[in-house]
Structures are given as C-alpha cells and as structure tokens.
Amino acid sequence: MTTQQIFSPLPGIFYRKPAPDKPEYKSDGDVITEDDTIGLIEVMKSFNEVKAGAAGKILRFLAENEEAVMAGQPIAEIDV
C-alpha cells in the first residue's frame, strides 16, 4: 500500500457534499474507485465534480467542506 494525494483540479471553493442538506460524498475510511466523485469545486459560480482519479481507501480529507482551495492543492490522502 502506498499513500497518494488527490489534488484539486481547479481553484475555488471545495464542497464535500452535493448540496447543503445532503450527506457527504465520501468519508474517511471509505473505499473508492477511480470514477467516484469525492467533492465539488465551485469556480465562478459553476460547480465541477472532483473525481478520485485512483482506486483505494480514503485515509483522510485534507481540505474542509467550504474551504477555499488553489488549483493543485491536495484535498485528500488515499491508500492505493
């Protein structure tokens, strides 16, 4: 097992939920596949899904819900 990071593809606001009243896409410890959505980035009022990009297990999220992130900033750590 090696540890990898998932990076934000865009600058903007990171959301861990599809909507404020919905549960989080993924939690620490969840097993994920490459195409799983782990969050949203809001860029200039448009919402873009963040895909895991690799299969594995989420160790922890590095960015919080509603955190301002830069492009290339690590947002989660996974075990692959």
Add this chain to the structure above:
Amino acid sequence: MAIKKLLIANRGEIAVRINRAARELGIGTVQVYSKADKDSLAVKLADESVEIGPPQASKSYLDQTKILAAAESTGADAIHPGYGFLAENAEFAAAVEAAGLIFVGPTAESIRLMGDKVAAREAAASAGVPTVPGSEGRLESPEAAFALVEKTGFPVMIKAAAGGGGRGIRIARTAEEFHHLMPQAQAEALAAFGDGGLYVEKLVEGARHIEVQVLGDGKDVIHCFERECSLQRRRQKVWEEAPSPSLTPAVREQLCASAVALAKAVNYRGAGTLEYLYDDRTGEFYFLEMNTRIQVEHPVTEMVTGIDLVREMIRIAGGEPLRIRQDEVRVSGHSIEVRINAEDPAKNFMPSPGTISALAVPDGEGVRFDSMLYAGYTVPPFYDSLLGKLIVHAEDRASAIRRLEGALAELTIEGLATTKSLHQALARDPDVRAGHFHTAWLEPWLASHTKATPST
C-alpha cells in the same frame, strides 16, 4: 440628511462604479472586502477599506453583522449594496435602517413586496399593468386548470407550485396534450416535492426581454425609457441595448407609462427596473418582475439619456427629491453593452480565473469600459465571472454596432479566456445586426457556432 461617508457592500466592477460616483458627489467611501479581494481595484480607489472575512461570500459579502460592524467602526452613514449579494435582501435593508444608517435603495417593504412573486403580480394587476395570463394561485384540480386555459389559450406551461429552477415544467400546446400532461405533472410534483399543487401560465414563445428603468424618490417616479436584453445564455444577459430595436413609439409609451404606474403605486424610492416579456408580433407586453436595485446593464440607459443613475440613487438616498422631470428625459442615439466575462466560449463557457498579464482598453468617442481590471490583477475564482462591460454609444444602432466592433478589436485582455470573441461574432451576425432575436435565440445560435475561437 446628505450622505457624508458611503460604505460599499459589494465587489467587482459595480464597487468601482459606486466608488467613482461617490467621489464625484464629494462623498467619502469605505470599501469592504473579502480576503480574496484585498488587491481589488475598488479597494485601491476607496478612501478607506475594511476586510470582512474569508473568500466565501457567505462569510464576507453576505455577512450582515460584519458589514454593519464595518460601517460602525468607520463612521459610515450609508450603505450601497450594489447588485447581487444583499441588494434585494429586505432583512438587511431593515437592519441598516435600524442601525441608524441609510440604505441606498428602496424601503425593506418595497423589496419584500416585489420579491414575492404572487404579491408583485397582484400589485401589477391593481396598477393596471398586464402580467402573463395564468392562474393567480395554485390549482388543485385538473378541471379548474382546464377552465383557466380555455381562457388563456395555448401553449401553456404547467409548473409545480413547490418547484423551482425549471424543475417540473411541462408545455402543453393543445387541449389533448393538456389533459394528458396535467395528471402526470401532478403526480410528479407530489413525488418530487410532496406537494401536488400546480400553476398554469401562458407560454409566450419568441418573446423579447424588455425592461424599463425607473427612478423614484418615495413620492414621485420617472422612467428613463427601456433596455432590451433578449440575448441571453442560461438566463444570463450577455448583450444589452437602449433603446430597444423592436418597440414602436406607441408601445414604448404604454410600456414606460405602465412601469411608472406600478412604481408609483408602491411609492418606489431609488433606482429600479421593471422587467417585461414583449411579443413583437402582437405588440403585447407582460410584466415579469421588478428588480429593486441598480442593474448590471444600467450604463446603456446612462449613455442614451445622459442621466447618471448611480449618482441619482445616492442623492435620493441622501434625502434629495428627484431632480429630473419626466419631460426632461430624452433618448439620444443608441447604446450597446456587452459583458466581458472570464469564460471560454470555445469550451462551453468554462470559467477562466487567472492573472491579467496584459491589458489594453479601447477609448475614443462614445466608448466606455466599466471594469474591475488592471494589468497584473489576479481574478479570483470565488465570485461571478464578470470582468467588465464594454459600452458604446453612437447616433444610431448601425453606427453603435460598428463602434462596438472597433472597440472590441482594440480590447486586449491576456492571461485568461474571455467572452470577447463571442461578442465579435454576434456583432457580425445578420440577425443581430437586423435586431431579429428573442430570449430563446442565442442558445441555438451558440450550438450552431461552436467553432468560435477562444479569445485571450
């Protein structure tokens, strides 16, 4: 009480615009800003500035407590909300007044009334202003709905009372379709929203979007004629002009008179806009809603009337009565505004935040660029994509379009993608040149012009 120090509770190009207007009136300015807007042009222009929180609008530009605290700590005596954010928040307008400050805009009561769709429709109807024919409230039975559409005629839109954002809308073109769709719509509304209530409204196809600018002082109201904003993508206006190329003088007179009647009926104070759908085949217009704030596209009205709307709304807020009589408002020539957004037209309008590596702004007679840009500025990703508005004014529409083409050619914004190329393509289009368009014109046009090159 004349305003001495104005706090600007907004950002971007409109914050720049308000800073300039206040300066011209000899009023000091306080610019509030989020951490992401520390280097903004509005902050540079303002006499004072106060950071009010992190980039997220919910924790800065929408945080009423922080904005009121900034007003108190700087001794500002008035707050201008701009557009968007808190501009049409009745609770905020009331809180500003409760704090002993002036809200540059209408009363909280006017905002509340016009923000309520049903109440606004009722106010319009009682002022004799036509609204889109339809059910006055929710319809509980298909029979009641059918009785109504027999009066309005087809096509009609069936909408879920509890829906929103276009969800649960069906279009019926014949009585047969209506009988078929109505139970479906009711079942779907019940399943989706837990409420089977429906509204029915006449669908005005091929309608234009025309709006009337008004100025009121709480007693008297004048209009500053109309703007046409039919070129829209996803309900966002992209190109606006004044006057409308489609109104006859007789309809223009009726339309503007109806706007004044409605604004007077609610004792409107400040700058406001009444939006209408206009069917140029029948000459009929229908009131949609009133925006109780300054609008993005206000400059085209300023260019053709010579009235500085932002200065006037600040003067009115300071207690001055209207300084302009209706018979003094005249339209001279034609003005067009195009929105320069940080979006890539070649990539389905993908947002394009970034750093402005080079900037050349067009100038010359009849050219105006209202923007938040300067060379070296980094456009943050947290807010809307509007960078600026290129506005031209000339003696007639054809000359205005030629002037726009020249100004667009002179405009250079490097470092990010913008919508400049879209406007260049629109300015060349024969339908746009002839003024032949409606609110559903641009999207199919875009689909057939996907080869538009990105502009940098």
